[in-house]
Amino acid sequence: MPQLYVPKSPSFLSVLQSSIYNLRFTSPATPKPLFIITPNHESQIRAVVVCSKKHGLKITVRSGGHDFEGLSYRANVPFVLIDLVNFRTIDVNIKDNSAWVQAGATLGEVYYRIAEKSPVHGFPAGACPTVGVGGHISGGGFGLMVRKYGMAADHVLDARIINAKGEILDRKTMGEDLFWAIRGGGVTSFGVLLAWKIRLVPVPHTVTVSTMAKTLEQDATKLVHKWQSVASYGVPDELSIALYISVVDTSNNNNGTGIRSGRTIQATFITLFLGPAAQLLQVMEKKFPELGMKQEDCKEMRWVESTVRTAGFPDGTPVDILLNRSSLPKTTFKAKSDFVTRPIPKVGLEGIWKRFLKEERPELVIGVWGGRVNRISEHKIAFPHRAGNMYLIDYVSNWDEKEGQEASAKHMSWIRELYDYMTPYVSKSPRTAFLNYKDLDLGRVRINGGATFVDPRIWGRMYFKNNFPRLVKAKSNVDPENFFSGEQTIPPTIVTK
Numbered sequence: 001m002p003q004l005y006v007p008k009s010p011s012f013l014s015v016l017q018s019s020i021y022n023l024r025f026t027s028p029a030t031p032k033p034l035f036i037i038t039p040n041h042e043s044q045i046r047a048v049v050v051c052s053k054k055h056g057l058k059i060t061v062r063s064g065g066h067d068f069e070g071l072s073y074r075a076n077v078p079f080v081l082i083d084l085v086n087f088r089t090i091d092v093n094i095k096d097n098s099a100w101v102q103a104g105a106t107l108g109e110v111y112y113r114i115a116e117k118s119p120v121h122g123f124p125a126g127a128c129p130t131v132g133v134g135g136h137i138s139g140g141g142f143g144l145m146v147r148k149y150g151m152a153a154d155h156v157l158d159a160r161i162i163n164a165k166g167e168i169l170d171r172k173t174m175g176e177d178l179f180w181a182i183r184g185g186g187v188t189s190f191g192v193l194l195a196w197k198i199r200l201v202p203v204p205h206t207v208t209v210s211t212m213a214k215t216l217e218q219d220a221t222k223l224v225h226k227w228q229s230v231a232s233y234g235v236p237d238e239l240s241i242a243l244y245i246s247v248v249d250t251s252n253n254n255n256g257t258g259i260r261s262g263r264t265i266q267a268t269f270i271t272l273f274l275g276p277a278a279q280l281l282q283v284m285e286k287k288f289p290e291l292g293m294k295q296e297d298c299k300e301m302r303w304v305e306s307t308v309r310t311a312g313f314p315d316g317t318p319v320d321i322l323l324n325r326s327s328l329p330k331t332t333f334k335a336k337s338d339f340v341t342r343p344i345p346k347v348g349l350e351g352i353w354k355r356f357l358k359e360e361r362p363e364l365v366i367g368v369w370g371g372r373v374n375r376i377s378e379h380k381i382a383f384p385h386r387a388g389n390m391y392l393i394d395y396v397s398n399w400d401e402k403e404g405q406e407a408s409a410k411h412m413s414w415i416r417e418l419y420d421y422m423t424p425y426v427s428k429s430p431r432t433a434f435l436n437y438k439d440l441d442l443g444r445v446r447i448n449g450g451a452t453f454v455d456p457r458i459w460g461r462m463y464f465k466n467n468f469p470r471l472v473k474a475k476s477n478v479d480p481e482n483f484f485s486g487e488q489t490i491p492p493t494i495v496t497k
Contacts (some may be wrong), residue, residue: 250263
């Protein structure tokens with residue numbers, strides 16, 4: 001039997017907050033569900049959908065809880081939360097290079113279960129092991145093998161979902177239009193995802209990981225500038241060099257400028273190479289000698305071990321950490337995203353650094369594009385960000401939730417100002433954004449009686465480019481009454497006012 005939690009249940013709050021990774025949404029002011037259900041069978045989810053629709057209640061569905069805006073577990077109307085924490089069976093079939101993965105499984109669990117069956121199979125998805133596969137893949141899903149194999153959604157073979165009528169559908173019965181839409185278009189607009197069937201990809205017995213940190217005093221600006229022209233188009237598809245920009249504190253003194261003395265920018269180059277270290281060093285010496293990568297900077301390991309290392313865990317951490325759904329810390333944050341299509345000049349980078357040094361805990365998490373992901377047509381699946389993109393930026397401001405509303409407003413203002421500053425340096429017409437990094441600043445649909453009162457085409461084009469009209473058409477066919485609705489879901493029609 002499924003577990004049902006109501007607000008008076010002793011464990012209601014602990015269950016609700018167990019998978020909230022953005023602590024911005026743990027405050028008493030955040031709307032709470034009327035009840036939480038943790039199903040362990042498809043029929044139980046179907047019953048919730050049918051009953052909720054009958055009684056006019058919205059449903060939210062949480063697989064991992066990493067939704068940047070908390071939309072998988074909160075809503076501005078009365079709602080029911082389906083928490084898929086117990087819905088995470090993984091059935092790996094090495095013989096046909098596939099796996100059925102229930103929507104509540106995490107990426108770490110998927111990587112671990114694949115490696116149990118084979119050391120030379122993997123899956124090209126994200127670096128954060130506690131992210132749930134349900135939302136991750138439906139938004140596109142990218143990781144350090146994106147240049148070799150493309151997005152996670154490019155490797156979906158089949159799916160099982162429940163539609164607004166309570167019907168359980170697979171690829172054959174849902175039809176190709178809906179199957180196209182849920183691969184990169186966000187499944188929450190169309191139904192409740194039950195499971196993905198994914199295609200496994202080959203990985204070598206030995207891969208190489210390198211993590212090298214450089215500060216401004218170690219020519220970080222020069223290195224980041226050069227990285228832009230090398231990482232996307234100048235190296236083999238087997239090589240991905242991601243970038244993490246942060247502030248390193250060496251002193252808490254303030255010199256009166258608003259910039260604390262003793263702080264500097266640190267750029268960390270996170271490299272995954274699908275091959276041995278000797279080959280990686282040859283490529284780096286030829287293509288990016290300025291970084292100065294040496295043998296001692298490289299560690300050879302199995303692919304599954306690389307997923308632990310690139311997630312930020314210390315050397316020697318056992319791979320079973322991938323099975324720990326709470327292995328990473330939670331924080332209060334606001335995030336935004338951009339795609340970059342041409343190198344940012346040094347003066348532009350220096351402007352970022354200046355703004356970073358005025359903020360408490362800022363981050364840029366930069367994923368490199370190019371290779372296979374750019375060669376796939378932007379219309380093949382709903383995920384559209386392909387040819388022409390060099391890299392993806394995830395801007396993040398972190399803070400302590402105990403700082404209060406005034407501090408929260410300050411940090412939110414800071415990241416919005418940084419986003420405005422970046423306008424000349426990022427994609428244009430439209431300025432694009434990544435659905436997995438959901439951002440309500442881009443606009444939201446206000447629902448009242450099923451009618452849409454603001455135009456969603458602005459954020460729709462930013463997330464989906466020219467695929468947005470086809471997503472609207474798919475929505476109108478599968479859910480014309482807009483039962484699966486939210487602040488940034490696909491509408492069945494566009495009504496402007």
